[in-house]
Amino acid sequence: MRLTKEPFYLPVGREIQLFEAAAAGRLPVMLKGPTGCGKTRFLEHMACRLGRPLVTVACHEDLTTADLVGRYLLKGDETVWVDGPLTTAVKRGAICYLDEVVEARKDTVVVIHPLTDDRRILPLEKKGEIIKAPDEFMLVVSYNPGYQTILKDLKQSTKQRFVALEFDFPPPDFEAEIVCREAGVDAGTAAKLVAVAGKMRALKNRGLEEGVSTRLVIYAAILVKKGVDLNLAIQTAMIKPVTDDQVIQKSLEEIAATLL
Ligand code: ADP
Numbered sequence: 001m002r003l004t005k006e007p008f009y010l011p012v013g014r015e016i017q018l019f020e021a022a023a024a025g026r027l028p029v030m031l032k033g034p035t036g037c038g039k040t041r042f043l044e045h046m047a048c049r050l051g052r053p054l055v056t057v058a059c060h061e062d063l064t065t066a067d068l069v070g071r072y073l074l075k076g077d078e079t080v081w082v083d084g085p086l087t088t089a090v091k092r093g094a095i096c097y098l099d100e101v102v103e104a105r106k107d108t109v110v111v112i113h114p115l116t117d118d119r120r121i122l123p124l125e126k127k128g129e130i131i132k133a134p135d136e137f138m139l140v141v142s143y144n145p146g147y148q149t150i151l152k153d154l155k156q157s158t159k160q161r162f163v164a165l166e167f168d169f170p171p172p173d174f175e176a177e178i179v180c181r182e183a184g185v186d187a188g189t190a191a192k193l194v195a196v197a198g199k200m201r202a203l204k205n206r207g208l209e210e211g212v213s214t215r216l217v218i219y220a221a222i223l224v225k226k227g228v229d230l231n232l233a234i235q236t237a238m239i240k241p242v243t244d245d246q247v248i249q250k251s252l253e254e255i256a257a258t259l260l
Contacts, residue, residue, distance in 0.1 A: 005048075006045060006048040006049065007041060007044045007045050007048065008041075008045075008181055008182075009038070009041055009042055009044075009045035010170070010174055010177060010178055010181075012038075012167075012170050012171065012174055015042060015165050015167075016046070016049075018163075018165055019042075019046050019165065020046075020049075020050070022138075022163050023046075023050055023138055026120065026135060026138070027162075027163050028115070028116040028138070028139040028140070028141075028161060028162045028163070029138070029139075029140045029141075029162055029163055029164075029165060030140075030141050030142070030143055030159070030162035030163070030164040030165070031043065031140060031141070031142045031143070031164075031165055031167060032142075032143050032144075032145055032164050032165065032166050032167065033142075033144065033145075033166060033167030033168055034144055034146055034167075034168065034169070034210055034211060034213065035144055035210065035213055035215075036213025036214055036215035036216060037167050037168060037169050037170070037213060037214055038167060038170065038178075038214060039142050039167050040056075040097075040099065040142070042167070043095070043097055043140060046095075047095050050095075052093065052094055052095050052136055052138070053089075053092055053093075053094040053095070054094060054095050054097060055085050055086075055088060055089040055092075055094045055095070055096045055097065056085075056097045056099060057085050057086070057096070057097065057098050057099065058099045058100065059098055059099060059100050059101050059102075059103040059104035060100075060103050060104070061103055061104070061105060062105075063103075063104045063105065063108050064105070064108055065107065065108050065110075065111045066084065066126070067084055067108075068084045068085065068086040068087075068108065068111060068112075069083075069084045069086055069087050069111060069122070069124055069126075070082055070083040070084040070087045070124065070126075070127075071084070071126065072126065081127055086111070086112070086115075086122065087122060087124065087131065089137065090115070090122050090131050090133045090134075090137050091131065093133075093134040093135070093136030093137050094136070094137065094138075095137075095138045095139075095140055096137070096138070096139050096140070097140045097141070097142070098112070098139070098140070098141045098142070099141075099142050100142060100143070100144065101141040101142065101143055101154065101158075102143055102144075102152060102153065102154050106155070109154070109155075109158055110158075112139060112158075112161075113157075113158070113161065115133060115137075115139055116139055116161035116162065117161065120132065120133040120137070121133065141162065146209075146210055169197070169201065169211060169213070169214055170214065172191075172194050172195070172198060175194045175197070175214055175217065176190040176191045176194045177190075178214060178218070179193060179194060179214075179217055179218055179221045180221075182218045182221070182222075183218050183221030183222045183224075183225050184225055185221045185224055185225050189221065189224055189230070190221060192230065192259065192260060193217050193220050193221055193224075193230075193233075193234070193238070194217060195259050196234055196238065196255070196256045196259050196260075197211075197212050197214075197216075197217045197238065199255050199256075199259060200212045200238065200239075200242075200252060200255065200256075203252075207243070207245070207248045207251075208242060208243060208248065209242075209243075210242065212238050212242050216237050216238050216241060216242070217237075217238065219237040219238075220233045220234055220236070220237035220238050221233075222237075223236060223237055230260055231253075231256070231257070231260065234253075234256045235249075235253060235256075238256075239252045239253060239256070
């Protein structure tokens with residue numbers, strides 16, 4: 001995917017300069033942070049800024065090496081090699097984004113190792129071929145440390161192949177500006193939704209597994225923009241998606257009510 005229009009991204013710290021330095025130094029990058037806090041948007045913005053195509057792979061536990069690298073397929077009575085997204089990205093000098101890399105199987109993750117050190121190669125074992133990555137190729141993974149358990153975590157031997165940029169929910173003023181821009185609501189509405197989100201995030205680990213994402217705050221704002229009452233928008237977009245526990249839902253509604 002090559003984006004023609006640079007997606008809006010509001011920098012929160014020095015992430016743009018750091019990413020540019022990593023790209024110039026041909027270093028692989030890990031974007032760390034909770035879901036829905038702007039990692040993907042940041043990368044889309046950076047790909048556009050750097051003028052490189054972006055190839056995104058959503059990782060899951062059934063993702064095999066062949067899914068990433070490619071495989072021989074039968075077409076008519078011929079077997080033809082079909083590149084996987086990683087191979088395509090290497091050949092095109094693209095940014096390859098492995099979203100939620102920890103979800104991928106351990107034996108699958110290993111295939112990226114030779115691309116993440118100074119060899120910068122991708123061995124296509126089934127084809128008996130080795131591809132050398134051009135300077136423009138960049139590997140980026142996202143990783144949510146909040147989800148990890150002892151059983152499901154990246155190995156140190158994988159982690160220590162990336163420079164890490166840490167993301168979190170943007171500070172309130174920034175988040176309100178993002179919500180205004182993305183949903184087209186007025187500053188007052190955005191500030192209220194962000195204040196509710198802030199209170200809800202303070203409950204993380206006290207009943208809530210993960211703080212409400214910026215994405216959901218934007219969804220609530222979009223509902224408001226479409227005429228839904230503020231309270232109902234908060235319930236529908238910011239409370240119900242994050243917890244199934246009705247007691248917690250009720251107390252979140254009460255917290256929200258005190259701020260509106
Ligand atoms: P994830 O961290 O899960 O990849 P996304 O990048 O999809 O999250 O972020 C969710 C939404 O939040 C984006 O679509 C975008 O609208 C918004 N967003 C979050 N942070 C920013 C930011 N700094 N600048 C612009 N938009 C942002």
